[in-house]
Amino acid sequence: MSTTAADRRARSGLGAAVAGMALVAATYGMARFGIGLYAPRLGAQRPDLAAVLGWAAAAQFTSYALAAAVAARLADRRPRAGVLLAGVTATAGCLGVAVASDPAVFVIAVFIGGMGGGFASPALVPIIDAAVARRAAATGQSLVNSGTAVGVIGVGALVPLVPSVGAAWVLMALVCAVAAVAAWCSARAGADASGRPSTGAPPAPGPWRLLAVPAVAAGIAGAGSALIWAFGPLSVTGAGVVGVDRVGGLWIALGLGGVLATLTGVVVERWGRRRGWCLCSGALALSGAGLALSVGTGAAWAAYACMAVFGVGYMGLSGVLVLWSRQVWPDAAGAGTSVLFIALAVGQAVGSAGFGAVRDTRGLGALALAAAALSVLGGLTALVRSRRPGRRDPRPETRRE
Numbered sequence: 308m309s310t311t312a313a314d315r316r317a318r319s320g321l322g323a324a325v326a327g328m329a330l331v332a333a334t335y336g337m338a339r340f341g342i343g344l345y346a347p348r349l350g351a352q353r354p355d356l357a358a359v360l361g362w363a364a365a366a367q368f369t370s371y372a373l374a375a376a377v378a379a380r381l382a383d384r385r386p387r388a389g390v391l392l393a394g395v396t397a398t399a400g401c402l403g404v405a406v407a408s409d410p411a412v413f414v415i416a417v418f419i420g421g422m423g424g425g426f427a428s429p430a431l432v433p434i435i436d437a438a439v440a441r442r443a444a445a446t447g448q449s450l451v452n453s454g455t456a457v458g459v460i461g462v463g464a465l466v467p468l469v470p471s472v473g474a475a476w477v478l479m480a481l482v483c484a485v486a487a488v489a490a491w492c493s494a495r496a497g498a499d500a501s502g503r504p505s506t507g508a509p510p511a512p513g514p515w516r517l518l519a520v521p522a523v524a525a526g527i528a529g530a531g532s533a534l535i536w537a538f539g540p541l542s543v544t545g546a547g548v549v550g551v552d553r554v555g556g557l558w559i560a561l562g563l564g565g566v567l568a569t570l571t572g573v574v575v576e577r578w579g580r581r582r583g584w585c586l587c588s589g590a591l592a593l594s595g596a597g598l599a600l601s602v603g604t605g606a607a608w609a610a611y612a613c614m615a616v617f618g619v620g621y622m623g624l625s626g627v628l629v630l631w632s633r634q635v636w637p638d639a640a641g642a643g644t645s646v647l648f649i650a651l652a653v654g655q656a657v658g659s660a661g662f663g664a665v666r667d668t669r670g671l672g673a674l675a676l677a678a679a680a681l682s683v684l685g686g687l688t689a690l691v692r693s694r695r696p697g698r699r700d701p702r703p704e705t706r707r708e
Contacts, residue, residue, distance in 0.1 A: 342367060369653075370419065565621070625651070
C-alpha cells in the first residue's frame with residue numbers, strides 16, 4: 308500500500324470511528340439510557356408515567372435484545388442496513404417519548420427507541436474492522452464503544468439547559484438522525500478505502516461454545532447493572548442526597564468515568580479478556596456499594612463517585628464483549644457481538660423488572676448488595692474455561708486469557 312493510500316485509509320478509518328462513536332452516543336447514551344437519566348423529570352412532569360418506569364426500562368432492554376438478534380443475521384453482510392435501522396428506530400423512539408403522556412404509549416415509544424443500540428453496535432463492528440488498520444482495530448472498537456459515555460454526558464448537560472422533557476427528546480431525536488446519516492456515509496467510504504468489498508456471502512460463525520461463557524457472564528453482570536441504569540437517579544434524588552435540578556451532574560460523572568473505556572483495548576491486549584472482564588465487573592460491584600453508601604449517609608460525593616465508577620465498569624464491560632467476539636469469532640464478529648449484547652440486554656431486562664418489582668418493599672441497601680453480588684458473580688463466571696482439553700483457539704489473541 309502506498310503512502311498516499313495509507314494516509315487515505317487512516318483518515319477514512321478515523322472518520323468511521325468518530326461517526327460510529329456519534330451513533331453509539333445517540334442510540335445508547337440518548338435514545339436508550341436517557342430514560343433512566345430523565346426518570347426524575349418524567350415522574351415530575353408526567354406523573355402518570357412514574358408507575359411504569361421500571362417496566363419501560365425492561366421493555367427497552369428487551370427490544371434491544373430483539374434488534375440485536377436481527378442484526379446478528381445482517382451485521383457482517385449488510386452493516387449499512389443495520390446503521391440505517393439504528394437511526395430510524397432511535398429517532399422514532401425519541402419522538403415518541405417526547406409526546407407520550409399515556410403509560411402504554413410511553414412504553415411502546417421506549418421499546419422502539421431501545422432497538423437503536425441493538426442495531427448499531429453489531430453493524431459498527433465490521434465497519435470499523437474494514438476501515439481501520441488491523442493494528443489499530445482494538446483501539447478503534449474501544450473508541451466507538453466509548454460513545455455511550457459521550458451520549459450520557461450530552462444528555463446530562465441537557466437536563467439543566469432544557470428543562471422540558473418534550474423539547475429535550477425532540478433534540479435527541481435530531482441528534483440520532485444526524486448521527487445515523489454520518490455513520491451511513493462513513494461506512495460507504497470505509498468500505499471503499501478498505502479494499503475489501505463484501506461478497507454478499509453469509510459469514511461463517513465460530514463454535515458456539517466459545518461464546519457460552521461470556522454470554523452467561525454478560526447476562527449475570529447485566530442484571531446487576533440494571534439497578535443504577537434504571538433507578539440510580541431516582542434512588543439518590545428520592546433520598547434527598549442530590550436535588551432533582553442537579554441530577555444531570557450524576558450522569559455527567561458516569562459519562563466522564565466511561566470515557567476511560569477507550570483504554571479497554573489496551574487492557575485486553577495486556578491482561579487478557581478474562582482479567583479485563585473481572586476488573587470491570589469489580590468496578591460495577593464497587594459502584595453498587597457506593598450507591599448504598601451515598602443514600603445511607605447522605606453524602607453527595609459518594610453518589611457522584613459511584614456513578615463515575617459505574618461508568619468505567621459498564622463501558623469497559625461492553626468493550627470487552629466486543630473484543631471477545633472479535634477474537635473467538637473473527638469471521639463473524641458482528642454476529643458474535645450481537646449474541647453477547649443480547650445476553651447483556653436480557654440480564655438487564657430481568658434485573659430492571661426484578662428491582663422495579665421489589666424496590667418499594669426492600670431497602671436500597673439490600674438492592675445494592677444484590678446488584679453488587681450479581682456483578683461479582685458475573686465477573687467470576689468469565690474465569691470458567693470453555694475450551695476442550697487439548698484444543699486451541701484459532702487466533703493468537705484468544706490465547707491471552
